[in-house]
Amino acid sequence: MSWLFGLRKDQNLPSDGLQFPQPPAAAGGGGDSGDTSGKSKMDAYRFDSTALERAAKAAKELEASAHAKEALELSKLQEGTRQQEYQAKIKEYEAHMEQLKLDQRRVDHEEKRKTLQEETKQHQMRSQYQDQLSRKRYEDQLQQQRIVNEENLRKQEESVAKQEAMRKATIEHEMEMRSNLEMKKLEAELRAKAKVDRENQDLHLEQIRLKAAENRITVLESIKTAGSVLGAGAQAFLHDWDKIISAAAGLSLLALGVYSARGATGVAARYIEARLGKPSLVRETSRFSPLEVVKHPIQNIKRLRLKPQDALAGVVLEPKLEERLRDIAIATKNTKRNRGMYRNILMHGPPGTGKTMFAKKLAIHSGMDFAIMTGGDVAPMGREGVTAIHKVFDWAGSSGRGLLLFVDEADAFLRKRSSETIGENLRATLNAFLYRTGEQSGKFMLVLASNTPEQFDWAVNDRLDEMVEFSLPGLEERQRLVRLYFDKFVLQPATEGKRRLKVAQFDYGELCSEVACMTKGMSGREIAKLGVAWQAAAYASEDGVLTRQMVIDRTADAALQHQQKVDWQSEQEKRESKSIMYHSLKDAAAVTTRGPPRDGKGGGQSDGGEGSPGSNPNVALA
Template sequence: MQEQTKQKEIQAQIEKTVTDRQSLAAQKAQIEGEERRKTIQEQSEQARRMAEYQAKLDAELSQKKAQDQLRQNEEFLRQQHEQFMRQESMRKKTDMEIEDARRKTLAEQARIAKETEVARVKAEAEGRTQQERANVDIRLQEMRAKMSEKRQTRLDTLNTTLSSLGSGFSNLMGDKQRLSALVLATTGVFVGLFAAKQGTRVTATLIERSLGKPPLVRETSRWTFAPSRWFQSIFKKEDPKLFEKIVLEETLSERLQWTTNSLVNARKNKTPFRHLLLYGPPGTGKTLFARTLARQSGLDYAIMTGGDVGPLGKDAVDELNKLFKWASGRKNGMILFIDEADAFLRQGRGLAPGASGGMSEDMRNVLSAFLHHTGTESNRIMVVLATNCRDVLDRAVLDRMDEEFEFPRPGLEQRRQMLNMFMKEHITERMAVDPDVVDAKYIEEIAVKTEGFSGRQMSKLVLAFQSAVYGSGAKGLTKGMAETVLNWKLEHFEMDQKHSTLVGQ
């Protein structure tokens, strides 16, 4: 019994031992599994860290490679740009050298062509001139013969008259009573004529000073007490086609016509006049337009020159005030045309009197007086300024101007119109003319050759044609004579242009 109990205890211990062993084995397996899991996890973590580190190294390496590549690319681009700029600079230099050579070649060709043309024209002109001189010599011989005959006839007539007077004088000297009466009568007549002439002159001068035009006015259409101008104003005939005598570019002519119509309507409606600025080279029609504007609108006009203001010194302000007071006294209105306005209305008020471009105190006062008179609108006075250079005028003066018109040198079409107009006025209606001179083709040729001429120079050219005919005693204008005068004028024009260029430099 005890033996069985002991065996059971032993059996229980064995079973317990087995159970403990199994439990230990299970625990050992669990621990080993946990260790393996931790080992695997640690290995995974190390692998992950290694992968991250490797990725970081790879990224840094890639970034460094990219930066190196970028620097290499930038350096390459910089070198390419520098090479391109060097090539472009060389190309531009080469192009400039080629262009300069081309210009020199063209200039040389133009010079040679011009010299050739000048030589040809001179040769033709010399031939025509020699022919004209031969004709002139023949006409001079004829004129000398006629004048000699006339002189002899006049001498014979004079001798006969003097003989008659001598016999009458001898008879008069023999009668002392008649001689005394004649001397007294002659003396009385001369004294009376002298007294009347001097009295009229003094009276007219006094009236002119008190009631006539101011000293600054060079020309006016307004009636004054001067007898000569009074008779001229009575018997002078107005030309109804004055505007047709102004040859201008079409757009400018249209604007000026609108301005004239606006002035006429302003005068009718008693509205303020608009001040005008006319600028451009000399001889382009500025003064002629001012006169025409006054006559077309029915206003009087007065013309003064800016160069007359400076010599007046301190009296300039008083004279300018008198001028505006006199001009505003006309109820119907007056156009005050100031030529060479830049002489006293130029810039320079802000500079010291002694500085370059500065104005004297007297000129500053005159400018201030002008600005005072033109500062407000008026239906009595319309100021028209004319200048060769607009930019030299004071800014305040430009601000007073309501309209500005540039009068350029006439173009080809305008020169052609001027030639036709002046030829008709001064040549064809006054003398015989070679048909070749007034031929449209020759007029076109003259218009082309006179490029750069002003309207005044075109008029003087035609007047030179007329003067050549009268001076040579020819019966009419021939093409050879016209060509000779034209060449003289062209040479004179070229000399003026060269002189202007030298002065400008």
Template sequence: MAQKCAIGLITAVAASVSLSQSKVASADGPFTFPAANPQQQAASSPPSTAGEESSAPPPRARNDNPRTSSGGFDPEALERGAKALKEINNSSYAKNVFESIKQQEETKQTEFAAKAQEYKAMQAQAETERQKVIYDEHKKLAQHQAQTKSQMARYEDDLARKRMQARNFIHTFTTFRASFLHSNCPTRNQELVKMQEDSAIRQEQARRATEEQIQAQRRQTEREKAEIERETIKVKAIAEAEGRAHEARLAEDVNRRMLVDRANAEREKWVAAINTTFDHIGGGLRAILTDQNKLIVAVGGATALAAGIYTTREGAKVIWSYVDRILGQPSLIRESSRGKYPWSGSVSRVMSTLRGKGSATNNGKGFGDVILHPSLQKRIEHLANATANTKSHQAPFRNMLFYGPPGTGKTMAARELARKSGLDYALMTGGDVAPLGSQAVTKIHQLFDWGKKSKRGLLLFIDEADAFLCERNKTYMSEAQRSALNALLFRTGDQSKDIVLALATNRPGDLDSAVADRVDEVLEFPLPGEEERFKLLSLYLEKYIAQAGPRKPGLFDRLFKKEQQKIEIKGVTEELLKEAAAKTEGFSGREIAKLMASVQAAVYGSEDCVLDSALFREVVDYKVAEHQQRRKLAGTDSK
């Protein structure tokens, strides 16, 4: 494309130069102007002989400028143009030059189009002005016509009045003359008077008719004037509306064209930016791929970066797993008074100690919310004191076994035992060991190693111990479970000064004999008696009913949450609680807690949020019947 344009430009330059040379006469060329007078030319030329004419050489054109030809053509401009076009063609910006020329031409075309639109807008404005002038001329013409008609009507009225006066004068004169001639005849006088009266009446009627005609013409003129004004206003409004619409269309076209041009300019700018970016990227990649040293450096840097990231990530994982294994809490622990890390349990330990002291003070006997049989509670308090003294004297701890029906307070008793004795508390379940498989042995060793790090000593409570500490000669016991049992037996073979092992089970007969041999204290947790059930009902009545909803709401709760209602207790006395305690024979402590939770739900389901004796008895009777039905389904009914 650039070569074609260059060839065309060279051709145009050559044509223009040749045309200019053809139109300019050289002073030294062979062309000479003829003389003004042929006779003078003949006289001035000397006579020559035939021999001189034959021997004289032909005239030669003088060329003072060595760069021009004999015809006066200077090729220097053409050579410069060809050289410039050749440089443009060889340059990398040849395409940009022609693109620039093209953009300049498009810009000029856009300017010409904008000027054309401006001329059209000016033409529309001139047309609007012309319509306005026509409207003014029509208005003036209508006013002049109305004024002329009014003057003509007034002039005709004056003429009619003058003619009427003249006729009346002639008629009066004639009548007077007739009356004068016939003054002696009375009949004539009467006729004359009558004629005068008739003439006066006719004159008045004519005057009235003339006035009515004048008024009618005036009204007609006013109506025509108003009609002309309405038509003029209508024409003016239509012309103005058309002018505004035309201007709006022109402005809309101009705005649309400007928006299109702006959008095209933005698109071209972004396309150019994208192309430039990719050109730079491509140039960089090309430079890297073509230069072997740069390629080696780039590949080495990317490899080193990837290796550094991978090494850092994997190293951080390894270091954190090592720190978590050394300092962290074992995965078998479900609940603990110690924090996950040594530095994270200080505040929680202090708060739990303060809460324990507060609850002990409130209870009076110093055993929290745990309500047991008096003999069992006394035994646990004795064990707590003995364990505390054992820790202070650096003597070995004694392992314990808690057994009894579900929900009788074994876990709560173990927690209170640890608190009273000043030990840390950790809870695990036997069902978490079986899914570990071959990792169970490692986890158990990690658990005991973690327990030995406690400065205060640790009470390790294993709930549902029969899940993995059952008899080893059973056929369904896997090799991993047997290995886990052996690992625990190995860690508890000797008396420990760091860990108190407390086992809880509902089926003590399923435990392995070696496990039973490692137990020093065996405590049975029976179902609560009537006195214990009465205390439990009183405790949970205070906790779930009397103290329900006294929490002071915050600002967020006041704005977006419904205000809590305080439960009002009516008619629930100690006799009613004793009656309920007698009805709930065979209930565990957990079932009594669920019973009072059901009472709370029934109160919240009522409209007035009031607990009375009837509602309390209804819920108690329903839960007692449900308990009996559940015992029948389980096949444990004593009857």
């Protein structure tokens, strides 16, 4: 329909409908270009009346046509459809632009996140690198400090060694000069004395001759006088039979009196020593004696007031061990009551686990006297050890109430007789001990205590009826011990108010449980000393108040000291094991070199020790 309005078919309307078609250029050739362009412009804006006429004619025909209205509506619909498509494209374009913006924002955020991650990673790596540098710098400083300390220590040691060498050289020089001076002085004195003697030799010889002559005359006169007197007396005595009989009777009575007095004196001395005194080997005893009462009256009066009590009162041990010891206490008490034969007991285990304490309480519980001796006192006695052992057992056998003889550190003199460390005197003392303990006794009960029972002689083990091991306290036992000693050394003195001791407010039960966990491996004696350390810490404070932190600090120090002792003990055991191995190899090599003994008896020593096997270590190793 565009031709109806004067438009050509080759001219298209713009999409927005706002632009007009450019007029076609006028046809023609030649002439001036300016004129041509002017004419073409005029021709473009010249009104075409024929076209208008044709349009009017077409409009009339259209109005006259039956489909004019439908055609108009169709054109409107086409135009609306084009507008909608255009708007849809615009919206699609806008949506596409928004999506591009969102994608761009997402990409920006992702880039920022990656950038932050990378910065964080770089920061961490930088921090780690700086930390490594600081650690390495600190280690280098420590190494330099250690080198400087070692160098200073080396210089100090060299200085001390030089000073010691100079001191030794000075002392040696002084001794040498003093010796030379003494030698010169002595030489001068001897020369002077020799010179004087040479000058006075004739005078001395003359004096010696005169003295010898006078002595000879005096001796001869004395002999003559004594011979004449004795001869006259003997002649008168031999001619008078009454004098002879009286002299013989007097000599006989004198000899009888001398020997009788000597025997009576020995018997009385043994009786007094057995009844009134105590042997020198006994360190402590509850047995009543007049001499001990005179020496220690207050202690003996306190002992008389002691009443039989529970054998395990105040002793904290493992439940199974307590049950076994209670059975031993009941059996010992009934043995004492029924006058039966006592059993010998060995108590072994680490030091400070309550062996001596239980032995004393066992004697008091059974109504017996106790006596404590240590094995270390026997070895220094030498030859007197045999006599001292017999005195101890004679004294123990004279007890009317029964005696519990407790030997602490018994392995000091009851070790194997085949050992090289035991001498002849100690071996004889051990034989005396084995002789006196060969049979069961109703007078005394033997209780041995040792930390190393494997060193006992085989015959000593044969004398033992029961062996009880005292181990280190466990967690529950340590809790009971800590509570016991905390109450004894801290709470009771604090409640009395007589001492400069107070306790801060904190949970005592929780503290005791914590302390029990910190004292793993410690013995009862060490925990008791820890209680004394708490008390001393309160006394050392300014206000005399014991705080929780003070208790923890003292416990930590005690735990460190205990660990140090354990380390020392392990090192000592290693050295002893190496020494034992060395001596064993040495003995084996000696046996291999010597070969079997010529007499065919094995070379072992047989001293009546209940047939102890392997008395000769060389034969046993062979």
